[in-house]
Amino acid sequence: QQQVKQSPQSLIVQKGGISIINCAYENTAFDYFPWYQQFPGKGPALLIAIRPDVSEKKEGRFTISFNKSAKQFSLHIMDSQPGDSATYFCAASKTSYDKVIFGPGTSLSVIP
Amino acid sequence: DARVTQTPRHKVTEMGQEVTMRCQPILGHNTVFWYRQTMMQGLELLAYFRNRAPLDDSGMPKDRFSAEMPDATLATLKIQPSEPRDSAVYFCASGLSAGPGNEKLFFGSGTQLSVL
Numbered sequence: 010q011q012q013v014k015q016s017p018q019s020l021i022v023q024k025g026g027i028s029i030i031n032c033a034y035e036n037t038a039f040d041y042f043p044w045y046q047q048f049p050g051k052g053p054a055l056l057i058a059i060r061p062d063v064s065e066k067k068e069g070r071f072t073i074s075f076n077k078s079a080k081q082f083s084l085h086i087m088d089s090q091p092g093d094s095a096t097y098f099c100a101a102s103k104t105s106y107d108k109v110i111f112g113p114g115t116s117l118s119v120i121p
Numbered sequence: 122d123a124r125v126t127q128t129p130r131h132k133v134t135e136m137g138q139e140v141t142m143r144c145q146p147i148l149g150h151n152t153v154f155w156y157r158q159t160m161m162q163g164l165e166l167l168a169y170f171r172n173r174a175p176l177d178d179s180g181m182p183k184d185r186f187s188a189e190m191p192d193a194t195l196a197t198l199k200i201q202p203s204e205p206r207d208s209a210v211y212f213c214a215s216g217l218s219a220g221p222g223n224e225k226l227f228f229g230s231g232t233q234l235s236v237l
Contacts, residue, residue, distance in 0.1 A: 052228025
């Protein structure tokens with residue numbers, strides 16, 4: 010049962026542009042929503058995360074927007090750079106239970 | 122620089138052979154996860170341990186897969202017998218158990234398994 014949906018599957022963005030990846034979840038018990046970044050040959054690494062008590066969190070060029078009523082959240086990468094080219098996974102978990110459910114991933118390519 | 126260590130990095134084996142993958146979690150972490158990554162399924166959770174006790178292995182094919190934590194510094198994932206459909210990258214991740222601020226997972230670099 011896929012509890013976290015993610016789109017698009019792949020994304021090509023011009024350098025300097027905005028990359029947007031969207032996710033939706035089903036389980037209203039989830040209370041922690043991280044984004045992980047994965048480069049080829051490496052394991053995923055935490056990029057940024059948000060809790061449902063805030064609607065937006067920004068860290069540098071990366072912003073998470075969260076819509077609790079719609080059960081959706083998205084990652085925005087401003088001024089996208091070729092070094093941002095990677096696979097991005099949204100995820101969800103319950104703080105009271107450690108299991109993390111990942112979305113299917115989005116392959117981002119930032120072209121010069 | 123604390124990191125999760127996985128061995129081997131690459132494994133090529135023939136169908137029917139036993140495969141053992143090892144993981145050394147970050148010292149002090151008490152949760153360990155095994156994930157399998159494929160193009161078709163993405164990151165699938167196979168098993169999850171807290172304080173060395175298995176809490177959830179519902180994602181793991183029980184007939185051929187087994188996961189254990191012999192001690193706090195070692196987690197193992199075994200496949201016996203292996204099949205071509207097991208070909209994937211297997212990741213181990215560790216973290217600190219439940220509580221605000223402890224949700225971050227630290228992933229190893231994975232074991233690339235190819236079953237011929």
